[in-house]
Amino acid sequence: MTATQPPAAGLIPAAEPPAADGPGPAATTRPSRTLLRFVGKKILITAALLFGVTILTFLLVQAVPGDPANTNLSETAQQNPEIVAAYRAKWGLDRPLPMQYLTYLNNLIHGNLGTSQSTGDSVLADLKKYVPATLELAIPAMILSLLISVGLGLWAAVRKDRAADHTIRGAALVGLSTPSFWLAIVVLYVFFYLLGVAPNGGRLSTQLTPPRQVTGMYTIDALLQGRPIAFRDALWHLMLPVLVLTALTVSILIRFVRSAMLEVLDQDYIKAAYAKGLPRWTVLRRHVLRAGLVQVVTVAGLAFASLLSGTVLIEQIYSWPGIGQYAYRAALNLDLPAIMGVGLFVALVYTVVNLLIDILYGIIDPRIRVS
Amino acid sequence: MTGRNGRGTRRLAALVGLSTVAVLALSACGSEGSGNSGGNGKTLTVDTSFVIKGLDPGTVYEGTGNMIVHALYDTLVTFNGSDISKPQPDLASSYTSSPDGKTFTFTLRSDAKFADGSSVTSADVVFSLNRLKNLKGSAAAIVGGLSFSAPDAHTVVVTSDTVNPDVPIILAEPYAGILNQKLAEQHGGEDGTDAAKTDSLGTYLNTHAIGSGPYQISSFDAASQVVLTANPKYWGSKPAYGRVVVSNMDVQNQKLTMAKSPSDTIALDLAGNALSGLPASLHQSGSPDTYYQLRIHADPAISPVTSNHDWVQALQASLDYQGIAALFGKSGAPASGMVPTAYAGALPASEAQHQDLAKAKSLLAASGVGNQTVKLLYPAITYVGVDLGTIAAKVQSDAAKAGIKIQLDPAPIASFLDQRDTGKVPFSFSPQSLDYPAAASIVADVLPGGHTASAAGWTAERADPATVAAGKAVLTATSADEQVTALQKWQRLMITNAPYITLCYSAGTAVASADLSGATYTAAGWTVNLAGVSSS
Numbered sequence: 047m048t049a050t051q052p053p054a055a056g057l058i059p060a061a062e063p064p065a066a067d068g069p070g071p072a073a074t075t076r077p078s079r080t081l082l083r084f085v086g087k088k089i090l091i092t093a094a095l096l097f098g099v100t101i102l103t104f105l106l107v108q109a110v111p112g113d114p115a116n117t118n119l120s121e122t123a124q125q126n127p128e129i130v131a132a133y134r135a136k137w138g139l140d141r142p143l144p145m146q147y148l149t150y151l152n153n154l155i156h157g158n159l160g161t162s163q164s165t166g167d168s169v170l171a172d173l174k175k176y177v178p179a180t181l182e183l184a185i186p187a188m189i190l191s192l193l194i195s196v197g198l199g200l201w202a203a204v205r206k207d208r209a210a211d212h213t214i215r216g217a218a219l220v221g222l223s224t225p226s227f228w229l230a231i232v233v234l235y236v237f238f239y240l241l242g243v244a245p246n247g248g249r250l251s252t253q254l255t256p257p258r259q260v261t262g263m264y265t266i267d268a269l270l271q272g273r274p275i276a277f278r279d280a281l282w283h284l285m286l287p288v289l290v291l292t293a294l295t296v297s298i299l300i301r302f303v304r305s306a307m308l309e310v311l312d313q314d315y316i317k318a319a320y321a322k323g324l325p326r327w328t329v330l331r332r333h334v335l336r337a338g339l340v341q342v343v344t345v346a347g348l349a350f351a352s353l354l355s356g357t358v359l360i361e362q363i364y365s366w367p368g369i370g371q372y373a374y375r376a377a378l379n380l381d382l383p384a385i386m387g388v389g390l391f392v393a394l395v396y397t398v399v400n401l402l403i404d405i406l407y408g409i410i411d412p413r414i415r416v417s
Numbered sequence: 418m419t420g421r422n423g424r425g426t427r428r429l430a431a432l433v434g435l436s437t438v439a440v441l442a443l444s445a446c447g448s449e450g451s452g453n454s455g456g457n458g459k460t461l462t463v464d465t466s467f468v469i470k471g472l473d474p475g476t477v478y479e480g481t482g483n484m485i486v487h488a489l490y491d492t493l494v495t496f497n498g499s500d501i502s503k504p505q506p507d508l509a510s511s512y513t514s515s516p517d518g519k520t521f522t523f524t525l526r527s528d529a530k531f532a533d534g535s536s537v538t539s540a541d542v543v544f545s546l547n548r549l550k551n552l553k554g555s556a557a558a559i560v561g562g563l564s565f566s567a568p569d570a571h572t573v574v575v576t577s578d579t580v581n582p583d584v585p586i587i588l589a590e591p592y593a594g595i596l597n598q599k600l601a602e603q604h605g606g607e608d609g610t611d612a613a614k615t616d617s618l619g620t621y622l623n624t625h626a627i628g629s630g631p632y633q634i635s636s637f638d639a640a641s642q643v644v645l646t647a648n649p650k651y652w653g654s655k656p657a658y659g660r661v662v663v664s665n666m667d668v669q670n671q672k673l674t675m676a677k678s679p680s681d682t683i684a685l686d687l688a689g690n691a692l693s694g695l696p697a698s699l700h701q702s703g704s705p706d707t708y709y710q711l712r713i714h715a716d717p718a719i720s721p722v723t724s725n726h727d728w729v730q731a732l733q734a735s736l737d738y739q740g741i742a743a744l745f746g747k748s749g750a751p752a753s754g755m756v757p758t759a760y761a762g763a764l765p766a767s768e769a770q771h772q773d774l775a776k777a778k779s780l781l782a783a784s785g786v787g788n789q790t791v792k793l794l795y796p797a798i799t800y801v802g803v804d805l806g807t808i809a810a811k812v813q814s815d816a817a818k819a820g821i822k823i824q825l826d827p828a829p830i831a832s833f834l835d836q837r838d839t840g841k842v843p844f845s846f847s848p849q850s851l852d853y854p855a856a857a858s859i860v861a862d863v864l865p866g867g868h869t870a871s872a873a874g875w876t877a878e879r880a881d882p883a884t885v886a887a888g889k890a891v892l893t894a895t896s897a898d899e900q901v902t903a904l905q906k907w908q909r910l911m912i913t914n915a916p917y918i919t920l921c922y923s924a925g926t927a928v929a930s931a932d933l934s935g936a937t938y939t940a941a942g943w944t945v946n947l948a949g950v951s952s953s
Contacts, residue, residue, distance in 0.1 A: 110831070110832075111836070112829070112835045113831075117834065119555050120556075120852065122558045122862070123478075124834075124838070125868035126557070133553070135614070163470075165471070165640075166470060167620065175638070231669055234670065238673060238677075242677075252460055252662040363669065365641065365665055365667060371640055378831075
């Protein structure tokens with residue numbers, strides 16, 4: 047038997063995922079209706095969730111001690127009742143709380159997330175500006191994290207209790223125990239200050255003008271506008287924050303990958319695959335990896351959602367104007383519209399990521415798709 | 418299955434290959450225009466931890482905003498370099514004050530032009546200052562008692578409700594920047610009494626400068642960077658840098674950047690220990706313009722301990738002022754009085770307070786409340802490079818040496834402000850700075866009747882009449898010299914008679930690369946005059 051030959055069907059036990067040839071004739075008659083029901087249900091849940099987030103965020107912000115007028119006006123101005131009253135009137139803070147909330151909801155329904163007290167811009171415009179910056183960090187960090195953690199996690203599982211396994215687990219433990227801000231500063235110190243191979247933060251060198259916003263991601267926008275120097279520079283600026291985020295995410299994922307792979311490696315159908323002489327790489331790639339990934343996808347999805355929700359400390363240290371910094375400033379200034387805007391965005395991110403995880407389950411394991 | 422996977426892999430490889438070729442092709446397209454093509458050549462980079470909300474002079478009051486607005490908008494008068502002793506002509510070629518210290522007449526220069534080429538007139542000035550007053554932003558509290566008129570196209574008369582020899586200083590600040598009235602009104606600007614409700618110019622000013630200053634806005638992002646370009650029609654001396662990028666940068670990052678001895682770069686947040694270990698070739702400048710103060714409630718109903726005069730004096734004698742100042746490194750100095758040494762009217766360094774533990778113990782014993790613990794409320798923040806918790810802990814430890822019991826009570830800044838605003842906090846600590854560079858500006862607030870004094874329970878009945886009279890003498894002084902003398906007398910009385918203890922002063926600092934000149938820190942209110950920075 048050669049490596050290109052599929053395993054004999056009779057040797058594959060029921061526990062192994064069947065080949066992804068489709069759900070069969072019975073299932074194909076109702077896929078669109080099932081899918082519609084599934085999507086409809088998800089949309090309803092998302093709407094209810096977002097509504098809940100608005101109530102919760104609004105109540106939490108009100109519960110926090112502190113008056114936005116105090117945090118947004120100078121100390122002298124705070125002592126002038128006329129100025130404080132004008133501020134409260136300008137931002138609608140002089141109306142009863144239920145009225146404030148209902149006005150917010152009404153605006154929200156019309157696609158208006160309000161105006162940020164910190165930036166003076168609409169919250170929607172702010173999110174359009176800051177979310178792409180975070181996306182530009184999160185996407186490469188997640189791709190690299192998955193590649194590295196799946197590779198190393200699988201290797202650690204295969205080499206269980208040997209030197210490679212201990213080394214990988216030890217490294218993951220060190221990564222998990224390392225505070226993110228400390229790692230970020232050390233990486234900056236080494237690569238920027240000592241070696242001089244990386245920039246000191248920001249999204250682009252100060253000599254360059256940012257590309258016109260299309261996607262908001264400088265690398266992509268620079269490419270679209272044919273600006274290779276800006277592209278390379280943006281890529282260069284991504285290097286350190288992506289490296290740190292990748293290191294932190296890999297530390298989380300790698301243990302899950304290893305444990306998922308170990309579980310699959312212990313299954314009878316894997317032993318059977320080896321027994322019939324399939325090469326190790328074929329068994330790992332075709333049977334172990336695919337079955338193990340179902341468990342990994344959940345954790346990876348949540349890690350991705352966490353990256354998308356903003357990494358305040360990393361963004362702060364690398365002067366990266368993403369959603370994390372925006373949320374931090376909004377919280378400091380008790381900027382209610384911005385806090386609620388970020389809350390809604392984060393809720394939406396987790397909902398969408400969970401939806402994608404559900405879809406990925408079906409792609410990775412056809413049994414889930416059928417059920 | 419293998420065949421299908423193989424095709425997939427090949428397709429992927431082809432896609433990656435094509436992408437790589439595309440990137441390489443783009444890379445070979447030649448160089449692109451950078452933003453470094455400003456009229457006057459190079460780019461000046463200013464790294465600072467952003468405190469900015471917008472670029473409207475009518476509402477600006479944060480540090481970063483003040484620096485940028487100062488570069489965009491001229492004012493009637495200004496300060497040159499770090500000298501804040503007397504306002505100098507800017508849009509006004511000269512000014513006079515009436516003998517009663519209430520009326521100030523400014524004569525505008527005839528060659529001043531806005532960026533669109535139109536002349537700056539007295540109507541523009543009156544519009545801008547009325548808008549500032551009626552927008553009811555932070556600075557409205559400062560100009561609330563002023564009224565403005567324009568008897569002719571080149572004369573502006575400013576009248577104060579009260580005696581105030583500091584009016585020219587007030588009008589030198591960035592919030593008093595002069596806007597082009599025509600453009601402002603075209604984009605929603607209003608100067609009427611209801612401007613707080615009707616004006617909609619603010620957001621427009623984040624992307625368009627409608628002033629007569631040396632720079633214009635190229636781009637604005639409150640989270641990452643603000644880019645300025647030289648105003649090609651500037652009526653004064655052209656700035657040396659055609660482009661200025663003000664970047665939001667963490668303090669640690671600023672230190673690493675400056676430690677590499679860059680060129681054309683200024684860092685604005687390095688203070689305290691962050692200044693140590695930097696290359697000697699860098700230019701460092703600073704001015705002690707912030708004071709750190711304990712506020713002690715004088716009302717026995719709020720606290721029988723803090724309202725006890727002997728206890729307050731015991732606390733004052735127990736503190737190691739030199740040690741507290743040392744926490745700020747070379748940018749700290751022990752307090753002599755309330756006014757920081759950057760400003761006229763400060764007490765000399767020779768009058769700095771000293772620790773006297775024997776006196777403290779004796780006073781504490783006499784107080785009869787020495788066995789009681791008092792909570793010290795403070796904002797849990799890092800300010801000018803120093804964690805305020807460190808200072809609070811030092812106060813606690815010094816006081817403990819005399820037997821005074823203090824429990825630390827850190828709070829988030831919003832909560833701190835809220836609690837202190839209630840006027841029921843027995844004992845608190847915070848950094849303080851002036852609204853404009855005239856020491857008299859703090860007097861009314863801390864005297865009985867002022868907001869801070871009320872929050873500290875210091876009423877006219879509880880205050881020493883001589884101290885109150887000395888404070889009033891500062892407020893009624895009609896000349897700067899008279900004011901300085903009155904300020905010093907008032908501070909000496911405040912040390913023993915007021916419910917405030919000033920611990921130390923700290924200096925704001927500018928660290929500039931070795932190739933720069935003119936990048937000096939100023940306590941004037943705009944940190945560094947960007948248009949005055951040049952490359953040697």
